[in-house]
Amino acid sequence: MRAAVVVFPGSNCDRDLAVAFRDAGCQVEMVWHKDTALPDNVDIVGIPGGFSFGDYLRCGAIAANSPICAEVKAHAERGGFVLGICNGFQILTETGLLPGALLRNAGLKYICRTVPLIVGTSDSVYTSGYTVGQEIGVPIAHHDGNYTASDEVVSRLAAEDRIAFRYGDNPNGATADIAGILSENRRVLGMMPHPERAADEKHGGTDGKAMFSGIASALAAA
Amino acid sequence: MKARVHVMLKDGVLDPQGEAVRHALGSLGFDGVEKVRQGKVIELDVADGTTEDTVREMCEKLLANTVIESYQIEMS
Numbered sequence: 378m379r380a381a382v383v384v385f386p387g388s389n390c391d392r393d394l395a396v397a398f399r400d401a402g403c404q405v406e407m408v409w410h411k412d413t414a415l416p417d418n419v420d421i422v423g424i425p426g427g428f429s430f431g432d433y434l435r436c437g438a439i440a441a442n443s444p445i446c447a448e449v450k451a452h453a454e455r456g457g458f459v460l461g462i463c464n465g466f467q468i469l470t471e472t473g474l475l476p477g478a479l480l481r482n483a484g485l486k487y488i489c490r491t492v493p494l495i496v497g498t499s500d501s502v503y504t505s506g507y508t509v510g511q512e513i514g515v516p517i518a519h520h521d522g523n524y525t526a527s528d529e530v531v532s533r534l535a536a537e538d539r540i541a542f543r544y545g546d547n548p549n550g551a552t553a554d555i556a557g558i559l560s561e562n563r564r565v566l567g568m569m570p571h572p573e574r575a576a577d578e579k580h581g582g583t584d585g586k587a588m589f590s591g592i593a594s595a596l597a598a599a
Numbered sequence: 600m601k602a603r604v605h606v607m608l609k610d611g612v613l614d615p616q617g618e619a620v621r622h623a624l625g626s627l628g629f630d631g632v633e634k635v636r637q638g639k640v641i642e643l644d645v646a647d648g649t650t651e652d653t654v655r656e657m658c659e660k661l662l663a664n665t666v667i668e669s670y671q672i673e674m675s
Contacts, residue, residue: 437665442661471664478667483615525612525667
């Protein structure tokens with residue numbers, strides 16, 4: 378299966394994400410933000426963490442309007458898979474592919490540590506390797522990870538089983554402890570924690586690995 | 600000509616930065632500040648004849664995230 382990882386000026390988790398995809402058996406191509414097409418037959422697009430465009434204006438706002446993002450949007454609208462991590466999640470909310478927005482952390486501090494996550498659903502290619510209610514440890518590293526959405530949106534996410542991960546011990550004030558959400562067709566996942574930083578023994582934890590192996594086996598079978 | 604865009608978090612959206620400013624004012628001895636909301640002002644030098652509608656489009660597409668923010672435009 379084929380993955381593309383988008384690189385913006387200021388991305389800093391792009392290579393880690395590519396390594397995690399590759400280790401799971403994917404063929405990976407990097408795509409520059411000015412590119413106007415994704416590689417042919419791409420199954421999944423990864424939008425990495427970092428500080429695209431220096432977080433100017435709002436985190437992810439300028440990246441969301443870059444040429445490649447129009448292609449990512451079209452890919453998602455055709456039913457393609459998109460995984461946005463950290464800044465990638467912020468970008469996906471800015472494009473409108475996922476509902477809600479990420480505000481400054483409630484405690485105003487940048488937080489960089491491994492946090493407990495509770496798996497909310499196993500019904501997606503991203504979470505099929507986990508069981509509902511399972512606690513995993515995944516690092517977060519963000520200043521603006523405080524997920525917010527209207528009550529209506531949050532109840533809909535819950536009712537449709539689209540809350541992929543919740544924080545075990547909410548570090549940033551996120552509404553309903555939300556750490557990651559799925560799109561309506563369950564093919565777009567945005568999450569603040571970094572599974573690609575918990576995908577190798579040398580990272581100090583491998584709880585994120587099941588996400589990449591789950592993606593690889595689901596998409597290889599498709 | 601100039602367009603000035605004021606972007607504010609919508610009412611009801613928690614503003615932790617405004618709240619921190621409120622606390623700081625309190626610790627400086629300014630009593631009675633009940634609420635602080637922090638926003639931003641974006642000034643644009645635009646071509647003569649640019650309409651407020653065009654600036655509104657800029658706000659909707661980029662300058663504000665209308666999920667959480669509201670905006671006001673002043674043309675001068």
